[in-house]
Amino acid sequence: MKPKIIVYKKVDKKVLELIEDTCKVVYFEKLDSQNFPVFLEELKDAEGLIGSGLKVDHELLDQAPQLKIVCNISVGYDNLDLTALAERRIMATNTPDVLNDTVADTIMGLILSTARRIPELDQWVKTGQWESGLGEKWFGVDVHHKVLGIIGMGGIGSDVAKRAHYGFDMEILYHNRSRNEAAEQKYGATYCSLEELLKKSDFVCLMTPLTPQTVNLIGKREFELMKESAIFINASRGKTVDEEALIHALKTGQIYGAGLDVFVQEPVNMDNPLLSMNNVVTLPHIGSATYETRFKMAMIAATNLVTGLKGDVPPNLLK
Numbered sequence: 001m002k003p004k005i006i007v008y009k010k011v012d013k014k015v016l017e018l019i020e021d022t023c024k025v026v027y028f029e030k031l032d033s034q035n036f037p038v039f040l041e042e043l044k045d046a047e048g049l050i051g052s053g054l055k056v057d058h059e060l061l062d063q064a065p066q067l068k069i070v071c072n073i074s075v076g077y078d079n080l081d082l083t084a085l086a087e088r089r090i091m092a093t094n095t096p097d098v099l100n101d102t103v104a105d106t107i108m109g110l111i112l113s114t115a116r117r118i119p120e121l122d123q124w125v126k127t128g129q130w131e132s133g134l135g136e137k138w139f140g141v142d143v144h145h146k147v148l149g150i151i152g153m154g155g156i157g158s159d160v161a162k163r164a165h166y167g168f169d170m171e172i173l174y175h176n177r178s179r180n181e182a183a184e185q186k187y188g189a190t191y192c193s194l195e196e197l198l199k200k201s202d203f204v205c206l207m208t209p210l211t212p213q214t215v216n217l218i219g220k221r222e223f224e225l226m227k228e229s230a231i232f233i234n235a236s237r238g239k240t241v242d243e244e245a246l247i248h249a250l251k252t253g254q255i256y257g258a259g260l261d262v263f264v265q266e267p268v269n270m271d272n273p274l275l276s277m278n279n280v281v282t283l284p285h286i287g288s289a290t291y292e293t294r295f296k297m298a299m300i301a302a303t304n305l306v307t308g309l310k311g312d313v314p315p316n317l318l319k
């Protein structure tokens, strides 16, 4: 008998076909409060779970006694309690690397949009305000030849460094817990302390995973260390930043602007002060959201799933 698995995110039909070759699929395009009880009922005899963002912890696992594998369609896996999964001998996988270029493109988009005020100027044109020449009050700041500080020089951080180095002649500083010699050699990146990076960078880009060590990694003290002209970019996870401290830094002119793909609360609350600031460019967590990349991510996750359920080691097993 084919093992029963649950897909809880909309995926291409080719992805479903790959899984259906060896599994019986229960498909939820997305989970919401209406279908969640049905999902929990289905979970009781499911052996696999594939999707992204669902919190998988002891509480959920108590309702999934047959589960053997959980496959994220994402590189981030802060939604998974790896200890709880390991205790129950349930495998977990993610989708690293395949999305690096796409997320790096999004980050360059945020850097350029914030520095050159692209969304504001788009509105200026579309609302008929372009009646005469552009006044100085609409000018932006240069990106090229500036200093870019990357906190989290991993897969995505390195592809941001590549673009910034080769495309924009930027000087690259980075901070990790350990050195990334490939990024140093290929993109001339200089390793430094977090404090030095914050003091020297024109653009500060946060790209660490969300872990107990990176919760509120950037807060009041860190914003105080940044230049008044600094632009802060976050495409990691909302909780790596103390959002109240970010709001304060933007309101008081401690930093010049911010480009954000992620928020503490997602979808973001409409009363979040960040949404009414002209010096903030916001995106709805779309770092990897292109047709091509999301398709590849889902295919990789599906391959992880069927490999694990076959009894082999999935290519992207998390430890």
Ligand SMILES: NC(=O)C1=CN([C@@H]2O[C@H](COP(=O)(O)OP(=O)(O)OC[C@H]3O[C@@H](n4cnc5c(N)ncnc54)[C@H](OP(=O)(O)O)[C@@H]3O)[C@@H](O)[C@H]2O)C=CC1
Pocket (backbone or CB within 6 Å): 075, 076, 077, 096, 097, 099, 103, 151, 152, 153, 154, 155, 156, 157, 175, 176, 177, 178, 179, 207, 208, 209, 210, 211, 213, 214, 235, 236, 237, 261, 262, 285, 286, 287, 288, 289
């Ligand atoms: N906005 C979006 O749509 C997307 C967001 N993401 C987010 O980006 C994150 C990073 O992805 P990816 O580049 O693939 O991950 P990688 O694991 O390749 O890179 C993470 C980097 O962060 C560094 N890091 C980890 N912990 C710390 C710490 N405590 N202090 C300083 N540096 C640290 C690591 O270096 P070291 O271990 O040496 O410290 C590593 O260089 C994901 O986990 C996810 O949360 C990813 C994809 C899309």
Ligand SMILES: O=C(O)C(=O)CO
Pocket (backbone or CB within 6 Å): 073, 074, 075, 076, 077, 099, 287, 288, 289
């Ligand atoms: O992969 C991730 O971690 C994301 O946030 C979405 O691509």
